[in-house]
Structures are given as structure tokens and as C-alpha cells.
Amino acid sequence: QQxxxxxxxxxxxxxxxxxxLNCTSSDRNVxxxxxxRQHSGKSPKMLMSIFSNGEKEEGRFTVHLNKASxxxxxxxxxxxPSDSALYLCAAASGSWQLIFGSGTQLxxxx
Amino acid sequence: ETAVFxxxxxxxxxxxxxxxxxxxQTLGHDTMYWYKQDSKKLLKIMFSYNNKQLIVNETVxxxxxPQSSDKAHLNLRIKSVEPEDSAVYLCASSLENYAEQFFGxxxxxxxx
Numbered sequence: 001q002q003x004x005x006x007x008x009x010x011x012x013x014x015x016x017x018x019x020x021l022n023c024t025s026s027d028r029n030v031x032x033x034x035x036x037r038q039h040s041g042k043s044p045k046m047l048m049s050i051f052s053n054g055e056k057e058e059g060r061f062t063v064h065l066n067k068a069s070x071x072x073x074x075x076x077x078x079x080x081p082s083d084s085a086l087y088l089c090a091a092a093s094g095s096w097q098l099i100f101g102s103g104t105q106l107x108x109x110x
Numbered sequence: 111e112t113a114v115f116x117x118x119x120x121x122x123x124x125x126x127x128x129x130x131x132x133x134x135q136t137l138g139h140d141t142m143y144w145y146k147q148d149s150k151k152l153l154k155i156m157f158s159y160n161n162k163q164l165i166v167n168e169t170v171x172x173x174x175x176p177q178s179s180d181k182a183h184l185n186l187r188i189k190s191v192e193p194e195d196s197a198v199y200l201c202a203s204s205l206e207n208y209a210e211q212f213f214g215x216x217x218x219x220x221x222x
Contacts, residue, residue: 042215046210
């Protein structure tokens, strides 16, 4: 059973719009989340990480974390066509391995 | 800018053959990983190697084995490939646990 669930599976937003992606872990021991972005045919690259409750902003990207519900969300404002990619959420629980979700495929329409 | 290098880019082989994939990182990181990304883009950890300590995901079949000569290199050998091994194999490295992982470009394996 997959321990990291992402929603939606796919998302289409207009250029300039807001994209909101969700991720929840079912493992109560998770204490660290990452968001990676993977453009088509490329390898994943880290966008942001978060381990404290609250919000973290970097440019157009904002990440929220609610540790009680083990839920994190990624918000992209002023979305650009170049943001079109697979967004992967990953969680770690004090062990050596990252568990990845199955991703959200984001398409930003010009 | 690539700092994690993988070869080959692609490999096509037949069931039962042995294959080896290479990975090298120039970041000076202490930990390296191998992931398998299937056709649905699900990324699963296979191995982690840190200071000569190998940690294996227990779900990985025994025909898979990592090989390391030093902390900058972690190769992957598959003894007798099966059709379900067709996937993209991604190598990654990080400075330490809980640090950002840097991925290589991947090796796409097709088993006929």
C-alpha cells in the first residue's frame, strides 16, 4: 500500500493562474516532506522541502505543511507554461529512504 | 548542469541476460541511491549506499545488486533480466540523509 498519496492526478490551469497540489502521508512517523519537479524526459529536481508546521515561500512557489494531518500542499501562483511537469511529493520518516507519491501532472495552457 | 552521470542512456536486451548500469557523481556527496521509475512514473527506492554501508529495500528482487568502488560511484547489476524490469533506472546522490537528492539523467531499460 502506497504511503504517500497525491492529488489530483492531473491538473490543467491557464497561464497566470494558481495551481494547487496536495500530498498526504499515511505513515505517522513521517517528519520531512520534499517536492520534486520532473519535466518530460528529464530527471526529478528538488523544488522545496519542509519539516516545520506552517508555510514556506520561494518566489512563485509556496509550500504548506500540517504535521497533525501529515498533509502538505504546493501552490504555484502566476503559473507559466514552463511549469508544466510532473510534480512528485516525497516523505521521509527518520529512515534512510524517501517514499515518493505517484505525482501530479500539471499542464499550464498558454 | 549535470553532476550525476549515468551510462548508458538506453539499453535493450532479452530476457535472461545480464546488464550493468554505471553511475558517477562529482558533487562529493556521501550517499548514493538507485531508484526505479516505472511506466506510470512511480519512483521507488531500490538501494542506498553510504560510507560503504549498503541498505537494501527488502522488496527488491535478489537479481539486482549494487556495486561500488568508492563513494563517487555506484553501479547497478541485474543478473537475469525479466520483462517487468523494463523501466527507467535513476541514480541519485545526497550530502547526507534528509538532504536534497540530485538525480542523474536515467537509464531506460527495455527487456524484450
